[in-house]
Amino acid sequence: MAYVVDTAHVDPVDAQEYMRIVETEAVPVMTAAGAGFVSCWGTSPELGEEVWIETVWSFADHSEWNQIRKNMVLDPRWYQYSEKTARLRTGGTRRFFYAAPFSPLA
Amino acid sequence: MLRRFEIYTMSEGAAAEKERALESAFRRCGDFIPEMLHSVVGKNLSDARVQMVWEHAYESPEAYQRYMVHPFHANILDRYLLNDCPERIVADSPLGDGTLVGYSCEGPVYFMDHGLRKVVLFGLEGTAEQQGSFVEALRGLATIQDGVTLSVVEPNTFGVAWFDGVTPILPPSQWTHIWELGFSSAETYDAYQQGDSPLARAEASGWKEDGCDAVRQAVELHYTVNL
Numbered sequence: 001m002a003y004v005v006d007t008a009h010v011d012p013v014d015a016q017e018y019m020r021i022v023e024t025e026a027v028p029v030m031t032a033a034g035a036g037f038v039s040c041w042g043t044s045p046e047l048g049e050e051v052w053i054e055t056v057w058s059f060a061d062h063s064e065w066n067q068i069r070k071n072m073v074l075d076p077r078w079y080q081y082s083e084k085t086a087r088l089r090t091g092g093t094r095r096f097f098y099a100a101p102f103s104p105l106a
Numbered sequence: 107m108l109r110r111f112e113i114y115t116m117s118e119g120a121a122a123e124k125e126r127a128l129e130s131a132f133r134r135c136g137d138f139i140p141e142m143l144h145s146v147v148g149k150n151l152s153d154a155r156v157q158m159v160w161e162h163a164y165e166s167p168e169a170y171q172r173y174m175v176h177p178f179h180a181n182i183l184d185r186y187l188l189n190d191c192p193e194r195i196v197a198d199s200p201l202g203d204g205t206l207v208g209y210s211c212e213g214p215v216y217f218m219d220h221g222l223r224k225v226v227l228f229g230l231e232g233t234a235e236q237q238g239s240f241v242e243a244l245r246g247l248a249t250i251q252d253g254v255t256l257s258v259v260e261p262n263t264f265g266v267a268w269f270d271g272v273t274p275i276l277p278p279s280q281w282t283h284i285w286e287l288g289f290s291s292a293e294t295y296d297a298y299q300q301g302d303s304p305l306a307r308a309e310a311s312g313w314k315e316d317g318c319d320a321v322r323q324a325v326e327l328h329y330t331v332n333l
Contacts, residue, residue, distance in 0.1 A: 008192050026190075062175045069180070070269050073188075082189035092192025096181045 004057040009091040012045035025081035033071035110208035112160040120195035128186040132160045138178040141169035148329025155200045170271040204281045208264025218288040219333040222295045226285040229323040236320040253294025259285045
């Protein structure tokens with residue numbers, strides 16, 4: 001299994017709305033496209049600093065990701081929620097991770 | 107072979123270092139995916155509101171499909187391009203589905219290792235005869251114009267078939283044809299553009315001259331090639 005880890009940086013006042021969009025719009029689109037929804041985590045919005053929200057999707061291998069990618073970019077809803085989340089983000093990263101053999105989540 | 111162009115408009119405020127990273131990723135792609143051939147990253151010098159052109163090719167649809175599933179594609183290139191990526195630096199294109207265009211060819215008819223590349227995306231309409239005679243006039247330019255090293259015109263079959271390179275998965279593109287030319291230098295390009303050949307005059311008029319009835323829309327890009 002491999003994982004796509006999106007880390008979004010948002011203003012604390014936007015954190016709840018960002019997570020709402022992930023839950024109500026991104027998860028339906030990405031899971032319909034074939035990705036697994038693994039987790040969505042956020043740092044505390046009460047520390048006087050930017051909130052980091054990490055969303056993790058899973059896929060079997062890069063052939064499967066290629067299919068998922070096709071399905072998501074052919075779904076008009078993907079463009080809609082992408083625009084909404086982009087407006088709320090101040091920065092962030094996307095990285096692909098591949099589990100170490102001893103990892104309990106492999 | 108599959109000939110392919112990715113054409114990008116940068117987002118307002120895109121960091122220069124990220125633009126350089128994307129350009130570098132395009133340039134390094136062949137180091138990781140040897141199936142990718144004749145890769146050139148061009149900085150568009152025309153007035154069209156696009157900044158970066160990545161031209162390249164694949165020997166076959168199978169070679170293209172290996173690019174599609176390669177981790178470098180998903181990990182590095184998509185990082186800067188996909189709409190949902192936090193690091194996206196490109197904007198929705200003023201060319202619409204002209205972001206990705208290409209065609210099939212028997213061999214590397216497009217190849218040039220240095221000079222100036224001119225690419226015109228056309229949306230053609232009208233009768234087959236109108237389109238055919240216009241396309242033949244474009245194709246013939248290399249045989250009659252000094253400094254033009256190649257002139258290729260092909261239907262844009264790739265844009266709607268981007269998943270496997272051959273099977274359409276989208277409605278027909280607004281950009282029906284691609285005209286790509288090679289000029290031996292920027293000077294020969296300028297001389298052609300400012301010259302009085304029928305095609306140069308037609309282009310300068312916005313493709314409104316006689317013989318251009320088939321042209322519904324066109325956009326021109328040009329950039330330096332130095333392999």
